[in-house]
Amino acid sequence: MSKQFQFKLVLLGESAVGKSSLVLRFVKDQFDDYRESTIGAAFLTQTVQLEDGTTVKFEIWDTAGQERYKSLAPMYYRSAACAICVYDITQSASLEKAKSWIRELQRQADPSIVIALCGNKSDLAARRQVSQEEAQKFAEEEGLMWCETSAKTGEGVNEIFDRIAHKLPEVAPLQAQRGTAAAKPAGARSVDLNKGPAGPGTPESCNC
């Protein structure tokens, strides 16, 4: 009697804050000190099993940090059910960049998108430039999830994906009522929401 969901998740943030490393830790539980820069985007999937038996499959879009195309970025967050905006706690400028992504998402993405703000490299606390209080305060004001992670040690990584996996099915029916087509700009070439990439909150196949 379990439910299955499939959600598109996109990672955004400045170059070299550790987006790909977070994904690698989450999907393969690995870490490399040096990861080659992401060009365009990378794509992985990972399935999370919740306590009640629900499975949540993430289609993870890991974007290039330097991608500033106005015409490109929307392709990655279009019809995304959730976004993780990553900053590096040792680079205060990277928090500003994460905030600007959040503002763009709030303006352009599906209104019900779940956004998490994620401060990575918590193992480098000695070189911290962004205080926990500052980031947490911003997240609360904006109604975002917030966490600090270390892709290197694994600290907090599974937790944030778990929290998202728990939250998404709760908001899914709401999104379903709004109609998945709303996320699809008129005339734009887009993923067929009735095909592979499920639109926000589209139940994958409900066996209950």
Next chain:
Amino acid sequence: MAQSYPQADQWARPLPHEILLAFNNLFRSGLTIATLREAIINGRVDRLSNRIELKALKASRPDGGRVGRSLLWKLFLLPGCPLLDGNPVNATLCISELRSARRAYSDLAAARLRAPDGRAIPSSSTHEDATVSMPPQSSTDAGGWEKNNPLSLDAENPWQQWFADLELRKVIRQDVERIFPEISYFSSQTVRENLTDILFIYCVTHPEIGYRQGMHEVAGTILLVVDNDSIDYGAGIKDDELQECCARKSVSADVYAVFMSLMEGAHRWYEWREPRRRDVRGQPESWTAPIVHVCRMIQDQMLRSVDPALWAHLDSAGVEPQIYGIRWLRLLFTREFPLSTAVAIWDCLLAADPSLELAEWVCVTMLLRIRNQLLSTDDYSTILTYLLHYPSLDQDMPWLLVKQAATIHENPVPTTGVTVMLQNRDILEIAIEAKSSGFREAAPTRPGEGMRTERPPEKAPLGLTDVIAKHLMERTDAVTLNRAFLSTVTELRKGLPDLTSTLSKTFMTQPVPLGSTPGSTSEDTLRSAQFVSLYTEQERLGHAVGWAISALKDNPSSLDALRCLETVQNVLLRKVPFDASRLEPGFWTKVPSQATVPPDALFCPTNPRTSLFPNKLSGGNTAPGVVGMNSRLPRVHDARIPVDRRVQSQPVVSPMPPMPPPSHGTVMTSPQVTEIPEAANGSQNECTVEPAKGGRTEEDRQNLLDPLGVLRR
């Protein structure tokens, strides 16, 4: 001093005498550049070695033809090197180009790698300390203290530029730190510093392009290759030309020159600055990045023209081409293949055309190589995983990818796509499969049904095309056109009923709306478009051959009939495109009585789209000018038929549309199908069908790639 590298590193430098051997083979063996390029493009570098001592270039090492690669790249990419010269290659011109490039780089470095007070950029400017490394206090008076000091806000303050430069270096350095983590060469701080300098100078001298992630990997690949062949002055090699051409102290300058030249072709994939243009209402114009435009061309036009079924599949799955195209093109395939394979692809791309025009077609051949995997599933995630984690093959055959790209560039029609599939089957042993058209017998897929097991792909109903293409390609003993074609007609005759039944099974179980166009019909209909268009084409060709046979029976020396057969041959060999619009069913029956219209005129003689690459890479006949810039050899039919006659008889010669609209109605009713056996009936006893050959030799492999050469021989 030479740096030491672990022995196990496949990118360890070769010994100086190995580089000398490569140098001698390339520059002192009487080799012409045209021969060299032709050999590289056709994957025959090792063959050539038997004849002209190109041993150092051949794939004698596990990583494939590494020694001397940088000499090739310098030769192909330095602006003054004569790519069309029929004379033997020599090092003199290459060296004089290198000299001026090195002078230019040295001047740029002196100007841009120094702070306004003359001090050099701190060499340890890693991304952590670059921002805090303040330049020393100015000791010069240029512009006066008011203007020229680190804190001045004056717009002309040279220190403003200095800080902007430091910021740019920091961005570049961030990527350089992470380049090729598995190759130990790049863990050296000196190497990283040099690469950062090269990219930095490129960006400040090309502000309209600037720095984009990905450039670092292109420049890094060039650095790896050039440094690999470099020779330290103290290495004890007494050869002035070699010392100068491969001087280790000039590696950075040489890499800069090669990179800059390569980027002349590649920069279009990196441009991202949105032009500040406004439309008539003063609104910012909508703008598409050139790379997005290129990617859409690749999938929606180039792929669609050679493999409509695969295009329809990707399109209906919602795959946006820039998702994979950006990385494929910007990095020139370094992440899709092992680096040693990727640089071998570069060899072929540069040998074919240093402006990298073929790279976009290589994307198409890459898609064709994995079409079985792509067609095997409707699941978006699975398709994307194949595209972004490109499946590896046991043998990559990099030259074949580029050669096929040139073939489909020359004639982008579905039959060329089938040819590529046949080559992949025969050379790479990739079975020709297609997605089960499945229609309704398969359970309808539910949205996002990602965890189901994949259905095994079924054999494609490619019977007739396969028979014709295979028959013609394998016919090494066909000495006359008539024999080859008469026996092909027999195969046609045999194959048609089978194909008809296959088609009726495959496509006629579902009603197909007449007049429907690709893009608006059901997914299944779109997928069938390729087979329908191939079928229609073959059917019309069958009529043409049938007419020629009856004309030959009337008059055994009928020139028109022979020309007709020759034209059919050219179409089947993809020498000329098939022009469906000019082949009305009743047309051939009128021709014998009038006998004034040469059948060639029914086909458009030249395809405007191919004019950039006339006869390019088509085999031995174009060897001297294989790059296609001075090799406008007349095509067979051009030489035989006077232009004025052609024009008179067919005033309107229109090029073939990229994909002829599938004539579903013809397929479903198809009264003409039965006419072909009747037309060919009389000739059945006259022709002999050669037995199919058994095992395939190396020569056969070459023949598969050069069917025309087979017939010529």
